[in-house]
Amino acid sequence: MIPELGHFALILALAMAIIQTIFPLAGAANGNQAWMALARPVARLQFLFISIAFGVLIYLFLSNDFSVAYVTQNSNSLLPAIYRFSAVWGAHEGSLLLWALILSLWTTAVTFYSKRLPVFFVARVIGVMGSVSVGFLLFMLLTSNPFARLFPIPADGSDLNPLLQDPGLIIHPPMLYMGYVGFSVAFGFAIAALLGGNLDSSWARWSRPWTLLAWSFLTIGIALGSWWAYYELGWGGWWFWDPVENASFMPWLIGTALIHSFAATEKRDVFKNWTILLAICAFALSLLGTFLVRSGVLTSVHAFATDPERGVFILVLLGFFVGGSLLLYALRAPSTIKGGQFRLFSRETLLLFNSILFLVAMLTVLLGTLYPLIAEALGMGKLSVGAPYFNAVFIPVMAPVAVLIGIGAIVKWKQDDYKRVGKQLRFLLLASVIIGAALSMVFFDSHLFRTSAGIVAALWVSFTSIAALMSRLKHRQNKLIALQTIPRGFYGMTMAHIGFAISIIGITITSQHSVDLHQRMAPGDRVEFADYQFSLEELRPTVGPNFTATEAVVSVVKNGVHVTKLHSQKRIYTVRNMPMTEAGIDSSLMRDIYISLGEPLDGEAWSIRLYHKPFVRWIWLGAIFMAVGGLLAATDRRYRLKVEKNKTALVEGNAVSLKS
Amino acid sequence: MIKTGCFILFLLLNLSTLAADDPVEFSNPEMQQRYYELIDEIRCLVCQNQSLADSHADLAQDLRNEIYNKVLAGEQDEQIVAFLVERYGDFVLYRPPLTKNTWLLWFGPFLFMLIGIVFAIILIKKQSADKSVSTELNESQQQRLTELLEDDIQRDKD
Amino acid sequence: MLRYLLPLAFFFCLVIIFIYGLQHDPRQIPSPFIGKPAPAFKLPTLHAADIDIQLDDLKGNVSLLNVWASWCVACRSEHPLLVAMAKNRPLNLYGLNYKDTREEALSWLKELGNPYIESAFDQTGKTGIDYGVYGVPETFVLDKEGVIRYKHIGPLNQQDIDNIILPLINQLESPAS
Numbered sequence: 001m002i003p004e005l006g007h008f009a010l011i012l013a014l015a016m017a018i019i020q021t022i023f024p025l026a027g028a029a030n031g032n033q034a035w036m037a038l039a040r041p042v043a044r045l046q047f048l049f050i051s052i053a054f055g056v057l058i059y060l061f062l063s064n065d066f067s068v069a070y071v072t073q074n075s076n077s078l079l080p081a082i083y084r085f086s087a088v089w090g091a092h093e094g095s096l097l098l099w100a101l102i103l104s105l106w107t108t109a110v111t112f113y114s115k116r117l118p119v120f121f122v123a124r125v126i127g128v129m130g131s132v133s134v135g136f137l138l139f140m141l142l143t144s145n146p147f148a149r150l151f152p153i154p155a156d157g158s159d160l161n162p163l164l165q166d167p168g169l170i171i172h173p174p175m176l177y178m179g180y181v182g183f184s185v186a187f188g189f190a191i192a193a194l195l196g197g198n199l200d201s202s203w204a205r206w207s208r209p210w211t212l213l214a215w216s217f218l219t220i221g222i223a224l225g226s227w228w229a230y231y232e233l234g235w236g237g238w239w240f241w242d243p244v245e246n247a248s249f250m251p252w253l254i255g256t257a258l259i260h261s262f263a264a265t266e267k268r269d270v271f272k273n274w275t276i277l278l279a280i281c282a283f284a285l286s287l288l289g290t291f292l293v294r295s296g297v298l299t300s301v302h303a304f305a306t307d308p309e310r311g312v313f314i315l316v317l318l319g320f321f322v323g324g325s326l327l328l329y330a331l332r333a334p335s336t337i338k339g340g341q342f343r344l345f346s347r348e349t350l351l352l353f354n355s356i357l358f359l360v361a362m363l364t365v366l367l368g369t370l371y372p373l374i375a376e377a378l379g380m381g382k383l384s385v386g387a388p389y390f391n392a393v394f395i396p397v398m399a400p401v402a403v404l405i406g407i408g409a410i411v412k413w414k415q416d417d418y419k420r421v422g423k424q425l426r427f428l429l430l431a432s433v434i435i436g437a438a439l440s441m442v443f444f445d446s447h448l449f450r451t452s453a454g455i456v457a458a459l460w461v462s463f464t465s466i467a468a469l470m471s472r473l474k475h476r477q478n479k480l481i482a483l484q485t486i487p488r489g490f491y492g493m494t495m496a497h498i499g500f501a502i503s504i505i506g507i508t509i510t511s512q513h514s515v516d517l518h519q520r521m522a523p524g525d526r527v528e529f530a531d532y533q534f535s536l537e538e539l540r541p542t543v544g545p546n547f548t549a550t551e552a553v554v555s556v557v558k559n560g561v562h563v564t565k566l567h568s569q570k571r572i573y574t575v576r577n578m579p580m581t582e583a584g585i586d587s588s589l590m591r592d593i594y595i596s597l598g599e600p601l602d603g604e605a606w607s608i609r610l611y612h613k614p615f616v617r618w619i620w621l622g623a624i625f626m627a628v629g630g631l632l633a634a635t636d637r638r639y640r641l642k643v644e645k646n647k648t649a650l651v652e653g654n655a656v657s658l659k660s
Numbered sequence: 661m662i663k664t665g666c667f668i669l670f671l672l673l674n675l676s677t678l679a680a681d682d683p684v685e686f687s688n689p690e691m692q693q694r695y696y697e698l699i700d701e702i703r704c705l706v707c708q709n710q711s712l713a714d715s716h717a718d719l720a721q722d723l724r725n726e727i728y729n730k731v732l733a734g735e736q737d738e739q740i741v742a743f744l745v746e747r748y749g750d751f752v753l754y755r756p757p758l759t760k761n762t763w764l765l766w767f768g769p770f771l772f773m774l775i776g777i778v779f780a781i782i783l784i785k786k787q788s789a790d791k792s793v794s795t796e797l798n799e800s801q802q803q804r805l806t807e808l809l810e811d812d813i814q815r816d817k818d
Numbered sequence: 819m820l821r822y823l824l825p826l827a828f829f830f831c832l833v834i835i836f837i838y839g840l841q842h843d844p845r846q847i848p849s850p851f852i853g854k855p856a857p858a859f860k861l862p863t864l865h866a867a868d869i870d871i872q873l874d875d876l877k878g879n880v881s882l883l884n885v886w887a888s889w890c891v892a893c894r895s896e897h898p899l900l901v902a903m904a905k906n907r908p909l910n911l912y913g914l915n916y917k918d919t920r921e922e923a924l925s926w927l928k929e930l931g932n933p934y935i936e937s938a939f940d941q942t943g944k945t946g947i948d949y950g951v952y953g954v955p956e957t958f959v960l961d962k963e964g965v966i967r968y969k970h971i972g973p974l975n976q977q978d979i980d981n982i983i984l985p986l987i988n989q990l991e992s993p994a995s
Contacts, residue, residue, distance in 0.1 A: 393766070
């Protein structure tokens with residue numbers, strides 16, 4: 001009975017989504033106030049029904065209801081409760097439900113934080129988001145119902161994929177979806193602006209905080225995925241350029257271009273069409289990612305169990321939403337009024353180059369990801385495009401971004417004097433180069449050129465960001481008050497740029513200076529590696545709730561001083577009979593020591609892999625900085641509802657006092 | 661999500677029991693480096709989208725052995741790669757060779773970059789062709805000032 | 819106006835690629851061997867370690883080379899079809915027993931029937947690598963000169979046999995070819 005309740009809730013949610021699409025959009029088209037007024041309550045109801053469905057699915061997992069096919073395929077009575085909870089989004093059907101839930105969550109958030117916006121506009125935004133929801137709910141109900149029953153009822157389930165039985169995976173998918181489903185808000189705003197023909201910069205101002213928020217979530221989501229892959233896959237890699245990773249990275253790249261383009265559109269009324277296009281593109285890439293991951297057109301280590309019928313359905317959705325919105329763009333964009341003007345050397349120009357570079361970076365990733373498919377379609381045979389390709393082409397494309405960030409922070413809107421800027425930056429450039437080169441020569445003895453290039457770039461970005469902050473304080477008497485008056489958005493930008501620099505350092509040093517050793521070890525064996533002494537103290541059998549394991553205990557000593565004791569397990573998950581490696585990691589800001597247990601060899605010995613990874617934490621630390629920066633910018637005072645209300649009240653108050 | 665593909669393939673095709681994961685030993689560090697670079701850039705055919713270095717499949721182990729022996733026997737990288745391509749096709753190469761078929765792949769990004777730059781320059785030229793901007797150097801500063809003042813007023817109110 | 823249509827045109831191209839992609843399995847890797855002489859091999863037979871079998875033994879007739887192993891679950895579903903095929907018509911069917919043990923392979927044949935004229939015993943898997951084998955079972959069709967004309971990866975089903983394998987054999991056997 002309970003699964004049917006969930007199913008029924010989904011059907012009701014679909015009904016709400018249909019109403020939410022038709023009435024507000026039609027109402028906005030012919031000025032029917034009552035129809036437009038339906039938008040908010042119906043969107044909230046839709047959220048309520050999807051939440052009920054989601055809650056039911058959680059309940060089914062927690063209560064081990066194996067009469068439901070999805071529960072049987074992804075859970076087991078021995079699975080710990082926390083993983084039974086996260087198993088809800090552990091496979092295709094449930095993660096689609098999570099997608100729908102998050103979409104309706106964002107829509108509901110829009111219903112609450114849009115009081116100031118014109119009624120027509122809000123109705124269109126909510127209507128467009130409703131139509132996306134209709135697509136996904138239909139998809140779920142027609143091809144991927146998570147509540148489908150199974151008969152005969154099996155005695156137990158076939159367990160959650162052991163790779164997903166991990167704390168990192170409990171929050172990674174929700175964060176990721178908050179990110180790329182969050183771009184649906186910007187999409188809704190962009191389409192609403194196109195539909196309504198109000199292509200001034202106001203829509204940019206309204207949707208900018210939403211986009212920043214979604215971008216922050218996406219940043220965290222991607223970083224969590226990378227961190228999870230690092231410790232869970234057991235070979236110390238943190239980014240593989242796998243199609244699934246690329247699918248989440250492409251929206252991030254365009255999202256980054258978008259939040260910068262918003263700045264120019266909002267402040268200076270320029271690049272309006274360009275920003276609209278980026279907003280459509282960001283959400284299009286989210287849909288594209290969903291298609292790539294779930295349709296089976298590409299091979300990935302991470303792929304969902306795929307099904308061509310689902311692929312066709314998502315392709316139809318993709319064609320409808322992206323094709324439709326690009327057509328609308330082609331029809332409406334030509335009538336945009338020309339915005340503010342600027343000279344060649346201005347912040348506008350730099351922001352334009354920024355978004356072009358990120359667009360080029362995205363196209364590069366897209367080209368590499370789809371090239372095997374393109375090559376095959378053109379009859380050029382099967383080929384593979386992997387990490388060596390991406391590393392070779394992506395870095396040259398991104399390098400100019402680091403250079404531009406530094407200049408962009410200093411250059412003024414509209415027009416600036418390159419002599420003035422040159423004077424200001426000359427010293428910083430020199431300092432970055434000298435300090436960067438010196439640091440890499442002191443601390444490293446190989447790959448000097450690449451290492452110093454990375455460090456110089458990171459220093460340049462940080463120095464210029466700080467210089468930009470300082471120049472804001474230059475002519476102020478009281479520096480402390482001045483610091484307080486700097487808008488939060490500016491702090492957010494500075495923080496995100498410094499986060500970018502931190503990630504550059506992490507990526508550069510980890511990829512250039514990580515070392516590893518593949519070693520045969522028996523209990524009692526000792527090995528010298530990367531200035532540390534590793535001794536295998538013992539190998540012991542252990543048992544978990546749903547796995548058996550062999551655990552290696554390795555003590556790590558440096559210069560006679562005990563550093564840590566690491567535990568690495570080779571697990572066999574009993575239900576799926578699947579082997580998994582639990583790495584033993586000792587992490588610090590400057591380096592990780594990472595060991596993973598391989599396979600049993602002859603006698604007592606096992607193969608063990610040891611890794612020394614300097615600065616690897618900086619990659620994710622940088623991502624945290626970027627996300628917090630985005631959050632700060634999203635909550636800048638001018639976006640916050642309360643203040644805006646005050647302002648309106650103030651204006652109205654003035655109007656009243658004038659009248660009286 | 662994740663890896664089920666590989667796992668299912670494991671079951672279906674059965675390339676088979678767990679591999680012996682013997683560490684390889686080289687007396688020559690240059691050979692060792694070449695070995696690791698090679699297995700890192702060769703795609704495993706069983707657990708697709710893992711390199712030979714990362715894959716636990718039996719075939720991956722066999723191919724690692726094969727490469728190890730060939731490196732020891734003094735074969736050059738090109739010979740070893742040719743050996744693999746002859747058997748499995750270009751598919752095994754994570755770094756696709758530059759041929760007329762991959763021309764677009766390798767130069768595409770720089771082509772995109774070129775198009776982007778040309779597009780930007782045209783756009784900016786069109787903007788700045790209008791001379792009306794040039795007279796007011798101070799307008800942006802003026803605007804900045806107003807913003808700051810506004811912020812101050814706002815802050816006082818808060 | 820036209821330039822505003824560019825993004826749509828670009829997207830349209832993508833969709834065409836995806837439609838193509840949906841109709842093709844990314845895991846199917848065409849063998850680079852098609853149209854090339856089969857790699858030479860010389861291996862002991864499964865039944866007798868002291869008797870060798872080599873590629874030349876297959877030449878002269880159109881032949882099938884089926885890669886199998888007793889540990890391979892999918893081979894089990896394919897095997898009865900091979901047995902039936904060998905029973906229904908004269909067929910030059912050879913086996914390549916891949917990374918197996920003699921004992922288990924022989925008892926497997928005993929249990930399920932032996933459709934092969936002979937199986938080569940490739941314990942190390944070296945011949946398998948020479949043939950680019952990556953997913954057992956695999957089936958190669960060789961013409962009279964020992965040139966590989968077709969390769970099937972994974973278990974054969976009746977449709978594959980009726981629609982591809984047998985017509986190809988007939989065509990290759992006809993004197994015209």
